[in-house]
Amino acid sequence: MKRIITMISAAAFLSAAAFAAEPKISPYGFIRNYTVFDSREVNAGTEDLYFYMPKDLEKAVPMFRMLSLTTRMGLNLSGFDYGDTKIGGTIEADFYSMNGSTAVLRMRQAYVKIAWDDFSLNVGQAWHPMAADMPHITNLETGAPFNPFNRSPQAMLTYAATEKLSMTGGFIYGMQYLPTGPSGKTEAYMKYGLIPEIYLGLTYKDGGFMGKVGVDVMSLKPHTNQYPGFMEDRITMVSPFLYGQYTKGLFQVKAKTILAQGGEHMNLLSGYGISREAKAGYVYTPMRDWASFISFQYGKKFQVLGMIGYMKQLGTPDELMRLNDGSRAIWINTAAATNITEAFRMTPTIAWNFGKLTISLEYNMTAARFGEGARGDHGLFEKSHWIANHRIEQMVKLNF
Helix, strand or coil: CCHHHHHHHHHHHHHHHCCCCCCCCEEEEEEEEEEEEECCCCCEEECCEEEEECCCCCCCCEEEEEHHHHCCCCCCCCEEEEEEEEEEEEEEEEEEEEEEEEEEEEEEEEEEEEECCEEEEEEEEECCCCCCCCCCCCCCCCCCCCCCCEEEEEEEEECCCCCCCCEEEEEECCCCCCCCCCCCCCEEEHCCCCCCCCEEEEEEEEEEEEEEEEEEEECCCCCCCCCCCCCCCCCEEEEEEEEEEEECCEEHHHHEEEEEEHHHHHHHCCEEEEEEECEEEEEEEEEEEEEEEEEEEEECEEEEEEEEEEEEEEEEECCCCCCCCCEEEEEEEECCCCCCEEEEEEECCCEEEEECEEEEEEEEEEEEEEECCCCCCCCCCCCCEEEEEEEEEEEEEECC
């Protein structure tokens, strides 16, 4: 009996020692209000706050709105350590979309972070590694579709090889931000394809400079055996990116470029199509999309910031199959008009910071090139026209 009591006491002591760190819960968030004017109707989400692209010629009607959607709350958790293993996490929510005339609460992020000496593992819903470094902009969409925008369930492992160089790799599963295809936007292409999205990347930091290079691999089954008569086929798309950031004093500049195959799951204006028929289904070809931005910020109490973004569809590497009606077999992101092949954005912004209170005024000019008629062999258009929207946005934000 004495031996058992001694063993129990020892186990209790070791457990107490393992969890000796003091757990800490740190709340954060902000109250955010937007007032927005658009010179024409636009493709946008979250009651038109998540601005994407202008609509075409027939939609030249100005719009105005005032909303407090996207007010955010979060908790950072730390101190749940076990021995030499540091354990923490983050849970974050905001008020999003509308249920009738009432904003509803949604989960933005919820992940566990486990760290050892040179390794850290994030498991849960978090920002996609390609979307995490955002341009200097106060608009809700943070630069999309010139910058990837995606939060998804993932398991991401980072290894710090040196003080300056780290490597990141892991798996991602599409949930809110989905690929498109013959059944519209759905997770079924990945769910029944059995292969998660894969990310591999390197990060280098030295003084005020940070650089990243990475690649995203998405493998889908557009037609699955989920339903009788559907074929077994697959398309695998590879999207590399480069990112650079430099900070000196109150000045910071960022730049990112991505050459996406597909990429609609990252809110890029892209997709894929059918090249030809095959024995077991179809052979697919991706739409290649080049999206880039450069942005800057200067100041502390009074800030000047802005972004310039550019995207262009480069066509498919293989010819698209022609359907019976003469159109091409292709699926493009439906977040905006599917015939937009090129776009440009600039967003000069000024902001005043009074402690935790920020007031900003932003001008957003976004011009889109709309294709006319039918797509050509590689998914592009012979004729097109440009349409521009002018957005003026005022934001009041109280951080806590």
